[in-house]
Amino acid sequence: MRRLVLFGAIALACTAERDATRRAEVATLPDGVAARVGDDDISAELVARVAAAQSVSPAEARERLVSDALFAAHARRVLAGTGQIESAERSALARAVLEEIRHEAEAAGPPSDAEVEEVTALRWLDFARPALVRTVHAVVLDDAPKKSEKTRRVAERIHEAVSGVTDAETFEAKVKAVDAEGLKTKVEHLPPVALDGRSGDPKQPPTAEVARFEVDFTRGAHAIREVPGTSGVVETRYGLHVILALERLPEKTVPLEERRLVMRREIIDRRARKRHQSILEAVNQATPVMLDRGANELLARVRIGE
Numbered sequence: 001m002r003r004l005v006l007f008g009a010i011a012l013a014c015t016a017e018r019d020a021t022r023r024a025e026v027a028t029l030p031d032g033v034a035a036r037v038g039d040d041d042i043s044a045e046l047v048a049r050v051a052a053a054q055s056v057s058p059a060e061a062r063e064r065l066v067s068d069a070l071f072a073a074h075a076r077r078v079l080a081g082t083g084q085i086e087s088a089e090r091s092a093l094a095r096a097v098l099e100e101i102r103h104e105a106e107a108a109g110p111p112s113d114a115e116v117e118e119v120t121a122l123r124w125l126d127f128a129r130p131a132l133v134r135t136v137h138a139v140v141l142d143d144a145p146k147k148s149e150k151t152r153r154v155a156e157r158i159h160e161a162v163s164g165v166t167d168a169e170t171f172e173a174k175v176k177a178v179d180a181e182g183l184k185t186k187v188e189h190l191p192p193v194a195l196d197g198r199s200g201d202p203k204q205p206p207t208a209e210v211a212r213f214e215v216d217f218t219r220g221a222h223a224i225r226e227v228p229g230t231s232g233v234v235e236t237r238y239g240l241h242v243i244l245a246l247e248r249l250p251e252k253t254v255p256l257e258e259r260r261l262v263m264r265r266e267i268i269d270r271r272a273r274k275r276h277q278s279i280l281e282a283v284n285q286a287t288p289v290m291l292d293r294g295a296n297e298l299l300a301r302v303r304i305g306e
Contacts, residue, residue, distance in 0.1 A: 034062055037069035085213055105271035111260050115267045120259060124210075125200045127259050132192035132200075132249040133221045136168045141184045141239040152181050153231045155240035157253040159268055162242060166228040171244045195222045202249065210245070214238075 029035075030092030037071040042065045051061035079085050120127045138158050142151040161174045172187045188212075193199040197212040224245040231243040255263075 007305055014070055033220060035066055036063060037066055037104045038073050039248065040069050040072070042066065042069065045144075047147040098276070101272050101275045101279070104275060105268045108268075108271060110289075111264055111267040113256070115270070116256060116260050116263055119263050119270070123206065123207060124198070125202050127254045129252040130194045130196070130200065131222075131250075131251045132194055132202075132246040133218075133227070133245050134201075134249065135221050135222070135243050136187065136189070136191045137217075137221075137241050137242045138162070138185060138187050139169070139179070140208050141186070143238060147240055151240055152233070153234075154178065154183055154185070155242065158185070159230070159242045162230050162244065165230060165244060168244065170248060173229075173238045175242075192219050192247070193221060195219065198251055202252075217241060217243075 031039075031046050033045045034044040040302075047058055047062045047065060050056075050065060051058045052062075054061065056064070074090075076085055099209065119192065133182045140155045142148060142153050158175055158178050161178050162171050165171045165174060168189060175185065175187050178185075191199045191201045191204075191211070193213050195215075195218050197215050197218050199211045199213055200206065213234045214217070216236045217234060220231045220241065221243050224231050227245045227248045229245055231241075231245070234241040234243060
């Protein structure tokens with residue numbers, strides 16, 4: 001046991017401010033307790049954390065915590081029965097849990113290889129991008145397992161019409177000029193696509209989900225030797241395609257240690273979010289939540305921003 005500082009919350013906190021230590025009584029407190037304000041203990045660990053977070057001395061951190069406790073004691077007296085104390089305490093407790101979650105995420109150490117690879121899979125365009133091909137294609141739609149002779153005839157006609165074409169505008173015009181014999185055809189301008197079917201544009205913001213193309217199509221796109229240039233007729237389950245490759249984007253690979261450094265903050269955030277979600281799910285199962293039947297009608301009457 002050590003000789004530490006015992007504070008009595010005798011006067012109003014609004015008069016305490018930073019001279020709180022001048023009104024202190026010296027007493028022996030339990031181990032780990034740096035100060036006591038009324039019935040509230042202030043731990044030595046909390047003092048150390050506040051000192052580190054606010055870049056002040058332990059004595060100054062302790063004094064600030066004492067001042068806060070005095071204000072809290074005053075608030076309990078003057079705001080009792082208004083519901084404001086309970087609301088503030090709920091908010092403070094929630095913030096404390098969130099701060100502890102953040103502290104745990106930071107204390108877990110540098111990003112592991114598995115964590116880095118998990119983020120890399122999500123942000124593959126930035127950190128582990130295979131070669132991509134940007135294309136525009138024409139397709140004669142026919143989802144039958146065996147394509148009809150008419151479908152093949154129209155597709156070959158399109159292939160002949162666009163032979164030697166190197167720009168999307170001319171490609172589209174020539175496709176539309178072909179007699180489709182009543183079959184449905186369309187021209188689409190597509191995002192860059194990898195050989196494995198993943199697609200994404202490094203020049204555009206990332207999307208939540210990665211669009212994927214059929215491998216039969218991507219093989220046809222990547223098989224084009226001269227870029228810009230056209231493919232032969234490529235068959236997929238959707239129909240028969242003729243592809244114009246407009247641009248080939250080289251692969252991009254960022255070394256593991258560089259990714260670990262760049263992704264550190266993002267990975268810590270992901271750790272915290274996972275922990276937050278697990279706590280929320282556990283609390284939801286253990287704590288019943290009930291809403292009043294008339295609450296929606298009551299809330300609808302509340303005016304906001306006036």
